[in-house]
Amino acid sequence: MKPLRLAAMTATSALGHGLAAQRAALEQGRSGLSQTPFEHCDLPCWTGAVEGLDVPLTGTWAAWDCRNNRLSERALDQDGFRAAVAASAQRHGADRVGVFVGTSTSGMLSTEHAYRAIDPGTGRLPADYDYRTTHNPHAAAEFVRLQLGLQGPALAICTACSSSAKVFAAAYRALDAGWCDAAVVGGIDSLCLTTLYGFHSLQLIADDICRPADVHRKGISIGEAAGFALLERGARSGDLALLGYGESSDAYHMSAPDPDGRGAQLAMRDALERAGLHAADIGYVNLHGTATPANDASEDRAVMRVFGAQTPCSSTKGYTGHTLGAAGIVEAVIAALAVEHGFLPASITTREKDPAIEGNIVLQPQRATIRAALSNSFGFGGNNASLILGRAA
């Protein structure tokens, strides 16, 4: 496929606001996870909360106020992202810039709050609760479209934890089919009790910090994040670009990965084929690496089949936590930063690598020249996406 230029990008996570904060933490090996409880969650667990989300949206945006949209707005304000989109809209027309946003729970937290405030007399939700502008999953995409003053279609892609990797594929196709000339892709997911207690009910939350690929790994730590990228045609040699994408389904189980990682292999091979690259051309694999026993074993099997034991790989969930519907964009940004600045992020919370994991897990931050990096994102329902970010040939 023809590479799509990453004309702008940004991310906010527990590591901080903006690209510089993400990069500094990754290069220094500093986790953003903490044991500070989220709201009244009484589970013993670590979370990756984003700081500075306590200020409500006001004025025109008051109707859209929720933690998810606050997080989204913060991210849009960084790294020159709004200016880059405005310039793109100026060039192509505001109706020729598409919006592709991934989210899993959108503003679910607002509905949780509303249920806590049900009027005991009438049984009604409070009057200031607005489902459409907060919790409805399309709100996450429509808010971004309105914030950026765009008039093209706004798609909310909701395939759980692969959501904001899938947006790159949808955007590529829209540009290819010709109904837009540039695309804002991204993802947002914010902490809520549904995911904390929900993953806990499946025994997938670690009481320890998440430890991907560790022999003692117990499960995930949940984080929240937002990230965006602006994709444009006309990548020139050396430009940072989307080089490939691959998608597949497991057709196996709703919440457990196929132990052989067959769907994951399909997604990675599909991405390589589209990019016109061989496995040996990939200098770094950002693993989905949730730190559940099943995910890391299954993904390792798939990575071994596609790449073998040489290719450096790591999960960055130990820095940000599992940001669910935002994981795809956050880790695409991390993969792009690794290429741009020449470093391999270490799996910082891995203390004792699981001997059953055969892949080349990076355990210390390292310098490296990377031409292309692959990022995996897998979701409930057996939904897989792999992206290749790198320098256009």
Added chain:
Amino acid sequence: MMTVGVLSVGLSAPGLPSWAEGAAVLRGERPYQPATLAAYAPVLLPANERRRATAAVRQAFRAGEEAIAGRDASALATVFASSDGDLNILNRICGALTSPGHVVSPTDFHNSVHNAAAGYWGIATGARAPSTTLAGYDGSFALGLLEAATQVVSERHPVLLVAFDVPAPEPIALQRTHADSASCALWLQPPDARDNTATLELGLTDAPETDCADEPLERARRGNPALRALPLLLLLARAQPGRVVLPMAGGRRLAVALRG
């Protein structure tokens, strides 16, 4: 402008319980008599998954299974489109979170993801092909059709589109009302496939959305995001060349022409 072929259609809504019966209603050969749909057990799901499948998943399967009837769907890519997924599940989870202990059912949690229907579909058909689930509020059908058609054009592979929504329970029903459960499905493929039954041309427009001239059908159209497809289904049922405009959520609208 994108051109795609239609191989088959599925439909399930009160008074339009299948495409076979619904098309006759839409052609005016039978009266439209909305009656609550009888319960449906997905045919393709293994027993375990059938037991766990939610109302929304069953509603999605209803139209999807009709559209693929008699054909091999084991390599078929899918696009599922729904405004709200299953608010019954989210209602239960939010209720549990206000109770002591916050005990969420693990089955409820895995069923709460917006792509639950797609996950069950993959298990049912064994398809490892790509699957996308999107949300588009009242524009879910048109946004799903846009994504599905874009895949057909760009990837040159067939795509099954399934749009569905089911009514929410109280108290959230006061915020988001769907009159009844409904779903529809289109098996789309490249326009040069020999077994196409119709050819659609799609483009973006700012023209106003098309409504249904018939008042009861118009009520149905407005009562469920999946039935925003009705103006297009009317053209398909009557094999009547024409152009309709379908709402997306914000932004522009989708113009769909049935080619003569």
